Amino acid sequence: MIKLKKIFIAGVAITAIFAGLFYLFPQRNNEDIKTENIIGQPIVSWQKTTITEAMNNSIITINSPRMIIYGNYNLESKVNEAIMQQIEYSKDWFISGVTTVAEEDKEANILDIDTEILLMTPRLISLAFTATQHFAGSKDKEPERMFLVFDLVNGALIKEGNELFRDDQSWRDAVKVMKKTILADYQGDPNCDLFFAPKHNGFAASCIGVDQSRGNKHLSLTGDISISVIQEFLAPSALVDIIQ
Numbered sequence: 001m002i003k004l005k006k007i008f009i010a011g012v013a014i015t016a017i018f019a020g021l022f023y024l025f026p027q028r029n030n031e032d033i034k035t036e037n038i039i040g041q042p043i044v045s046w047q048k049t050t051i052t053e054a055m056n057n058s059i060i061t062i063n064s065p066r067m068i069i070y071g072n073y074n075l076e077s078k079v080n081e082a083i084m085q086q087i088e089y090s091k092d093w094f095i096s097g098v099t100t101v102a103e104e105d106k107e108a109n110i111l112d113i114d115t116e117i118l119l120m121t122p123r124l125i126s127l128a129f130t131a132t133q134h135f136a137g138s139k140d141k142e143p144e145r146m147f148l149v150f151d152l153v154n155g156a157l158i159k160e161g162n163e164l165f166r167d168d169q170s171w172r173d174a175v176k177v178m179k180k181t182i183l184a185d186y187q188g189d190p191n192c193d194l195f196f197a198p199k200h201n202g203f204a205a206s207c208i209g210v211d212q213s214r215g216n217k218h219l220s221l222t223g224d225i226s227i228s229v230i231q232e233f234l235a236p237s238a239l240v241d242i243i244q
Contacts, residue, residue, distance in 0.1 A: 042076070042125075043068040044117065056098050057136065058109040062087060065115055067125070075155050079125060082157050086148050087113055090131040097135050107136035118147075118199035121241045125150045126197045128204055142220035145206040147197030164198060164238040174233040182207045182223045189213035192221070198242050202227045 044065045051060045064087055069076040094111040112132045119126035132143040149158040158164065162171035179194045182205050192209025203225040210216040227243060234242070 042079075042120070043070075044120075056109060057106070058098050058111075060091065060094070060111045060113070062113045063115055064113070065117065065127070075152065078155055079150050079152075082148055082150060083115070083127065086127075086129050086146060087115075090129060090144075090146070094131070094133055097133070108134075109136050110134040118197055118204055119241065121244065123151065123153050123237070124198065124241050125152060126199060128197060141218045143222075144208055144220045145195070145204070145222045147195055147204065147206075149197050161196065164235060165233050166235050170233040174230045177229055177233075178203065178205050178225050179207060181205075181225055181229060182221050186221060188219075190219055190221075192219050196225070198238065199224070201243060203230065 045068060046063065046065050048061070048063045051062070052058070064083060067076055067079045067083070069079070090113050091111065094109075098109045110133070114130045114132075116128045116130070117125070118128055127148045128145055129148070130143050130145045134140050149161070149164075150156070151158050151163070160171075162168055165171040165174055175194055175196075178196055182194070183190055183192075189212040190207065190209060191212055192207035194205060194207050196203045196205040198204075204222075205225050206220065206222045208220050211219045231239065
């Protein structure tokens, strides 16, 4: 099961990631690129790419941003490496499933990865990645939402998430509150790991795992956490970014 400490996954060299991302899927089409300029922030270049692979009858659609930070190429590279590593992570999970079902069914295997910018300030970039999978001959699972937070001031990923809170105890308390909030209306016996990232006036969160009361059926819940629920736990610097 995915562990909490995997909320924010470190990147590797971006050129290697691009090669790894596409080497199993050589045919590309329907590529659409648009650029969004956020005043006072890095420029965001959006790229939508569809990749097909005939042998396993698979289609991957990726909507991903590329950050352009003028005057700081090193920081720009680090941010984009982290983004592509998260996409690579979702793609690898999909490929591992495709190999077990593709040859037995003529139906297409489909992966859609959509990216959303939750928060962008002079200090933080916070993103959500939603992966929707369909395997040939299988019942669809709920989409899974993962997150990435990058500290622009220190030039590094926020890997554990505790950097956003006053101290380790505040981080633990906030995790309990957020998980309880996400599961508040769920009927069953969930065993899931919490993932989260800051957004304007709160946090976006998901809980991914299984429902033990339903034969360990796949479980993926998403929701938003209001700032009022966790404000007391946040570090002052993070609070300023989130409520501005």
